[in-house]
Amino acid sequence: MNLEYFIAKRLITAKDYKSSISAPIIKIAISAIAIGMVMMIVSVATGIGLQQKIREKIAAFNGHIIISNFDSNQSETTLVPISKNQDFYPKFNSVNGVEHIQAIASKAGIIRTETAFEGIIFKGVGSDYKWDNIKEYLVAGKLPDYSNIVNQEVLLSQFLANRLNLKVGDVFNTFFMKEGQNKLPNSRRFKITGIFNSGFQEFDASYIIGDIRHIQRINKWKPDQVGAFEVFVADFDNIKTVGDQVYEHTGSTLDTKTIIEKYSYIFEWLQLFDFNIIVILIVMIVVATINMVVALLVLILERTQMIGILKALGASNWSIRKIFLYNASYLILRGLFWGNLIGISILLIQQYFGVIKLNPENYYVDQAPVYLNFGYIALLNLLTISVCFLVLLIPSYIITKISPVKAIRFD
Numbered sequence: 343m344n345l346e347y348f349i350a351k352r353l354i355t356a357k358d359y360k361s362s363i364s365a366p367i368i369k370i371a372i373s374a375i376a377i378g379m380v381m382m383i384v385s386v387a388t389g390i391g392l393q394q395k396i397r398e399k400i401a402a403f404n405g406h407i408i409i410s411n412f413d414s415n416q417s418e419t420t421l422v423p424i425s426k427n428q429d430f431y432p433k434f435n436s437v438n439g440v441e442h443i444q445a446i447a448s449k450a451g452i453i454r455t456e457t458a459f460e461g462i463i464f465k466g467v468g469s470d471y472k473w474d475n476i477k478e479y480l481v482a483g484k485l486p487d488y489s490n491i492v493n494q495e496v497l498l499s500q501f502l503a504n505r506l507n508l509k510v511g512d513v514f515n516t517f518f519m520k521e522g523q524n525k526l527p528n529s530r531r532f533k534i535t536g537i538f539n540s541g542f543q544e545f546d547a548s549y550i551i552g553d554i555r556h557i558q559r560i561n562k563w564k565p566d567q568v569g570a571f572e573v574f575v576a577d578f579d580n581i582k583t584v585g586d587q588v589y590e591h592t593g594s595t596l597d598t599k600t601i602i603e604k605y606s607y608i609f610e611w612l613q614l615f616d617f618n619i620i621v622i623l624i625v626m627i628v629v630a631t632i633n634m635v636v637a638l639l640v641l642i643l644e645r646t647q648m649i650g651i652l653k654a655l656g657a658s659n660w661s662i663r664k665i666f667l668y669n670a671s672y673l674i675l676r677g678l679f680w681g682n683l684i685g686i687s688i689l690l691i692q693q694y695f696g697v698i699k700l701n702p703e704n705y706y707v708d709q710a711p712v713y714l715n716f717g718y719i720a721l722l723n724l725l726t727i728s729v730c731f732l733v734l735l736i737p738s739y740i741i742t743k744i745s746p747v748k749a750i751r752f753d
Contacts (some may be wrong), residue, residue, distance in 0.1 A: 371637035372677040375726070378626035379681025380688070382722050385622045387689050389615040390718075391711035396612060397578055399542045399706065400601050402475035403465075403549065405444070405572025407585050408604065412597040419450045419463070420557070420569025424596070427566060432470060434573065436591045439584040441576045444470045447557040447569030451518040453550075455506050462502065464516065466554030472574065476538060476551070483510035483536030492555040496532045499546040500539040510534050516550075518560050528560045541702040573598075608706075627726060630677070631733045638670050638737050646744060653746040663738040670734050671727075678723055689714050 409430075411422045426445055434440040447466040452459055469489040476497070477485065486495035498508065508514060512534050517527040532552060540546055558565065575584045585600040592598060602609045642649070652662050689712045692698055696709040 367637050367640045368673060371633040371673055372680070374633035375630045375674060375677025375730075376681035376684065378630040379678055379722070379726065380685040381626050382623055382726075383682070383685030383719060384688055385619055386718055386722065387712045387714060388692075388710050389619045391713035392705065392707065393612050393615055394713060395711040396542075396608065396706050397601075398475075399479075399540050399545075400605055400608070401574065401578075402479070403540070403542070403545045404601050404604065406575045406578065406581050406601055407573040407588050408599050408601075409571040409573065409588070409592055409596055410569070410599070412595050420447045420561075423447075423561070423563045423567035423569060424571070425566055426568055428571075428593075430588075430591060431571065434588070434591075437584060437587045439575050439577065439580050440573055440588070442472050442574040444468070444472055444572050445554070445568040445570075446471075446572055447554050447561075447563075449518055449557050449560065451516045453502070453506060453514055453516050455508065455514055458506050460502055460506055461548075462516070462550050463548045464518070464557065465549050465551050466557040466569070467551060468554045479538040479540045480536050481539045483534065486535045486552070488553045488555075492553050494530075494532045494553075495535040496550050496552040497536045497538055498534050498550050500537050501543070501546040502550065503534070503537050508534060510537060520560075530556055530560075541708045542706050543703055623722075623725075627729050630726065631730050634670060634674065634730050634734060635737050637673060638666060638734055639740070641666060641669060642737070642740055649741055649744050650746045653744070659742040663735075663741050666738055666741070667731070667734060671731065674727055674730050678726065682719065682723065686714070686719070 409424075410420075411424060430436065431443055431445065434443050445468055449464050449466070451462055451464050453462055467488065471488070473485050480497075481500055486493070486497060488495075494513075503509065506514070513531060514534070516530050516532055518530065519527050532550075538546075554568065555565075557563070557569070558567065573588060575581050581600050581602065585598060589598040649662055653659075692710060693712050693714060698710040700707055700710055702708045
């Protein structure tokens with residue numbers, strides 16, 4: 343065993359590489375593993391990061407589950423109110439996994455200024471609204487306060503603010519249509535207290551957030567009547583299970599819909615990232631493995647005489663194979679070290695500086711988000727080591743076919 347260890351250690355010295363004809367092959371193998379690991383870490387981190395970021399944005403403006411009236415109305419405008427006097431409000435204690443529930447209402451309107459006008463959806467919220475989800479998207483001003491008397495403070499998207507040439511502190515008029523024919527629209531005057539930018543064009547181009555009591559007054563609803571409820575779950579992975587339970591614990595006149603169902607086209611698109619990540623992982627591991635197999639074969643052929651001498655001295659085939667597998671393991675670990683170092687550095691640079699920008703109209707985010715978790719990085723390393731090591735057992739079998747007599751005479 344001491345002899346095997348000495349020879350294995352001798353084989354993996356940098357000096358031995360530089361003086362051997364296999365040096366270029368070894369460098370290529372190490373580089374392939376390093377590049378493959380960089381590609382795997384970056385693809386998984388950005389793929390999962392993009393999925394999570396888009397989910398967070400959709401949930402911030404819709405909740406995870408929407409409880410509304412069971413009717414045929416598919417528009418964003420609330421027509422038929424729901425009473426707040428429900429068993430599940432303000433605490434949904436009957437279902438495990440529900441983190442928060444809030445009442446909202448929405449109504450279509452038109453913002454008109456001296457120079458422009460825009461159609462909008464006024465989303466009314468109350469004192470129970472979860473502002474933590476919106477806070478990170480606030481780019482100017484502050485969040486409104488609806489805990490006391492009704493006020494005119496609203497949040498406006500940066501997209502609408504730019505189109506209407508408005509800023510924090512400005513006041514504008516909004517017109518809401520009344521139900522029925524030949525009725526003059528209701529006019530409300532609002533003051534911009536904050537501007538948000540979610541990067542999600544579907545929300546930024548339409549929504550403003552204001553006091554729900556304005557909608558209640560315009561629609562002549564009672565103070566305990568709202569348009570819908572938004573439910574937040576503690577774990578997004580359990581959204582379908584929790585969604586089914588929420589549906590079972592709501593009245594027969596109410597319907598529930600998860601954001602996966604409401605925005606099915608977005609989540610179907612996000613599922614493609616899982617397939618892309620798997621393809622990249624397979625391709626990178628295959629490329630790294632092929633390079634390692636080639637490197638090991640070159641090392642075996644280059645040291646045919648040494649193999650013959652060891653066999654002549656009584657060394658078993660498996661003990662000689664282990665020498666080369668030790669060597670291959672060193673090359674794999676060296677490639678993984680540089681791959682992890684470069685890959686994690688790239689992710690940290692992107693996370694803190696946002697170097698890589700994206701078009702929000704196509705990707706719903708303005709820069710590539712990253713999900714940096716050392717758990718999946720460790721799994722990627724373990725997967726690469728396991729696959730490469732198992733595959734390398736095959737070329738090392740060539741050692742058993744080498745004849746000591748022919749190998750010693752080999753020049």
